[in-house]
Amino acid sequence: MALRTIRTIGDPILRKKTHLVDPTHLGSRDLSTIIRDMIDTLIDEKGLGIAAPQVGSELRIAIINGQDGPFAVINPHIVARSIRTETDEEGCLSIPGVYGLVKRSKSVTVTYLDFEGTAHREKASGLLARVFQHEIDHLDGILFIDHTKKFTKGAPP
Numbered sequence: 001m002a003l004r005t006i007r008t009i010g011d012p013i014l015r016k017k018t019h020l021v022d023p024t025h026l027g028s029r030d031l032s033t034i035i036r037d038m039i040d041t042l043i044d045e046k047g048l049g050i051a052a053p054q055v056g057s058e059l060r061i062a063i064i065n066g067q068d069g070p071f072a073v074i075n076p077h078i079v080a081r082s083i084r085t086e087t088d089e090e091g092c093l094s095i096p097g098v099y100g101l102v103k104r105s106k107s108v109t110v111t112y113l114d115f116e117g118t119a120h121r122e123k124a125s126g127l128l129a130r131v132f133q134h135e136i137d138h139l140d141g142i143l144f145i146d147h148t149k150k151f152t153k154g155a156p157p
Helices: 029-045 126-139
Strands: 049-051 061-066 069-081 085-090 099-105 107-113 119-125 150-153
Touching (some): 029 049, 029 061, 029 069, 061 126, 069 126, 085 126, 099 126, 119 126
Antiparallel strands (some): 049 061, 085 099, 099 150
């Protein structure tokens, strides 16, 4: 088990747009290592998701802690969003102790590759949709505080 240090607010990598993972690197040892480290870090932190910039990588990879456990999403892209939205509280491993109300689409359709290179198209709703949106925002250099209308705990950075 290898844990990576969580990058926190103020680290410039959190505001960078990530780079697509070259499909020829899928299944590689380097990619396997970062994904395994991200999963270990997410589990250790008891998070719902983690994006590569949060552990210092500029690759377009996120780990989502789904109903059946954590899984990697590589080069994810939201291809559809519901018109209906809902507001709920969010926090972030990179902004410890701060929570706020964020309005997000109730459901999203996401395309991504898994570690083996299999393409997926998944429609998510509820908490899973929120996690996908939060993590994909990270991959685009956007933090939940950019969407927050009201902070519920902690001081805004």
